[in-house]
Amino acid sequence: MERKKKDFSSLTLSEYHRLMTLRVAVFVVEQNCPYQEIDEIDPTAVHFWLEEDEKILAYARIYQTNDLIHFGRVLVAPEARRQKLGTRLVQEVVDWIEEEYPGQTIEIGAQAHLQNFYGQFGFQTCSEEYLEDDIPHIDMKKESSSPKQ
Numbered sequence: 001m002e003r004k005k006k007d008f009s010s011l012t013l014s015e016y017h018r019l020m021t022l023r024v025a026v027f028v029v030e031q032n033c034p035y036q037e038i039d040e041i042d043p044t045a046v047h048f049w050l051e052e053d054e055k056i057l058a059y060a061r062i063y064q065t066n067d068l069i070h071f072g073r074v075l076v077a078p079e080a081r082r083q084k085l086g087t088r089l090v091q092e093v094v095d096w097i098e099e100e101y102p103g104q105t106i107e108i109g110a111q112a113h114l115q116n117f118y119g120q121f122g123f124q125t126c127s128e129e130y131l132e133d134d135i136p137h138i139d140m141k142k143e144s145s146s147p148k149q
Helices: 013-030 087-100 112-119
Strands: 004-008 046-052 053-067 068-076 103-109 130-132 135-142
Touching: 004 013, 013 046, 013 068, 013 087, 046 087, 053 087, 068 087, 087 112, 103 112
Parallel strands: 068 103
Antiparallel strands: 004 046, 046 053, 053 068, 103 135, 130 135
């Protein structure tokens, strides 16, 4: 299994198509949330995924706003679930962020039922539960353990 990480301008058309096909399949079709999946964040994000034989198995995107680093659109392909790929992906994303953006806080919007999952990586809930596309969510933050540079 190979880890890939590319900014928007480095993605090939084929990679972008495969990434968006999977995101739409999971977030729009599977979760039954009709919304604009391809958005203004994609061109500014770092796209981070695990693949095998050109098949995307897990994905997240990383982006910055002000002094916060965010990651989201975390998914594992349906056929690759129950293999701990979500855990591997999130750990690799967090490790990469802490290396690239030392001292900066990471903030995520997580589905509420994943609070304990993200908690194992050091994220703490920092909001009340709210609905996003009719799915309960919470905001979570992870303070950096390294000094700002």
